[in-house]
Amino acid sequence: MDFDEAATELYGVPAADFISKRNELAKQLKADGDAAGSARLKALRKPTVAAWVANLVAREKPDELDDLLALGDxxxxxxxxxxxxxxxxxxxRRHQQIDVLAKAAQKLAADAGIKISAxxxxxxRETLDAALIDPAAGEALRDARLSSALRHVGFGVVDESGEPSNVMPLTDDRRRRADERRKKRSQAGRAAEEAPESESSGSSETAAEARKRAEREEAERLEAEQREAERLEAQREADEAVAAAEAAESTVEDLTTDLAEARERLEAAQEEVRRLGDALDEARKEARAAQQTSRDARKRLNRLGRATRSES
Incomplete structure (x- = not known):
């Protein structure tokens, strides 16, 4: 299992199981030797109710979602x-297709035991509309890994808190493909710049000059590849650092939640101790009263026995 597979599985579980499933999958990635993927997974946010429903629609209604995104094109x-x-x-058609998906979402959520509030x-609906308007938002919704609902506000897409949303995080595969495309464009541009020089040299270029030019081009290519490799390594380290920081932040949030729940349990336990203490005090009072009643009964019985003996 790699990071993408783990993230897809994680966002497919009920929201109530998100944190426990995240910890389970992160532990599995780490055991498989993917410490960076484990850290990235721990940093993933629990989806809001609206985001969970949007992800559900993306998984269960992919054809209808594709129709919506095609309409956006x-x-x-x-x-x-x-x-x-x-x-x-x-x-x-824009409004009709959003209505169709919104109604489908209500049924899917109801089948999962979730009632959609107004x-x-x-x-x-705002998330579906943002996906239609913004291609990156559409791809993010298609991936079904949203942690927040989206909204298009004219200058871009924001999340439920109103903050700019990073709706298209690059996976390792996407980053590699993007780097390859940039490298090809760079090589094509360099070849285009050098083409006139090669054409003008024509047959006047000696074998030695051609060899030197080839050596120079090869050296430049190797240097460019080295720079690109260093840049990718630096980017990888930066990504891991960011993922680790986000994971730490997420862990703090989880621990804060656990602490709040522990405090609630402690308060409930303290209240139970007080209740039991009051009950024990009351029981002791009743026991003392019963002992006193017993002693009084014995005294009356003894007096009655003495009186009976005197009469006889």
Whole structure:
């Protein structure tokens, strides 16, 4: 199991089981030798109710979600082309498809024993709309790993607290593919810059000059690869440091919650001790009263016995 598989499994469990499942999967990743992945997993946030429902829709209704995101592509194209007629045609579909997914979400949540409040329903619709408008938000929702509902506010996407949302965190695979694309673009640009020089040299370039140029190009390529490798290593270390810090923060939050629950249990236990102490005091009073009653009865019995003997 790698980090992506663990994260996908984690966000598929009921919200009530999130923390225990996160600890279990993080321990498994660490045991498998992926300490960085374990730290990253520990840093993942428990989803809000709205985010959990949105993730549920993404997992259970992927075709309908794809239709919504495809409509977003059409809307962006029509907007870029200033095609007012096309926009007027697409806008009603936008509301219809969001309605379809919102209704599906209510049924899915009900089947899972979750009742969607009006506030959660509104946040879900805002998340679906943000996914339609913003491609990165759409991809994040498709991954079904949201920890917060999303909202598009004109300049970007924010989470439920109103803070800018990092809706497209790069996985290791995505980061590697992005680096490869940048390297290819860099090599293509360098080749384009050097092409005129090669063409102008033509047959006048001697074998020695050609060899020196090839050596220089190879040295530059190796140096660029070394710089890129160093940059990737630095980025990896930075990611691990951030993940470790986030994991520590998450651990503090969990411990704070545990401490609050422990305090509640302690207060309940102290209250029970006080109740039992009062009951013990009352029992002791009743026992003393019973002892006194017994002594009084014995005295009366002794007096009665003496009186009977005197009469005889």
């Amino acid at each position: 059409e809307l962006r194209e029509a907007t870029a082309d200033l095609d007012g007629e096309r926009l007027r045609e697409l806008t009603p 506030d959660v329903g509104q946040k879900l």
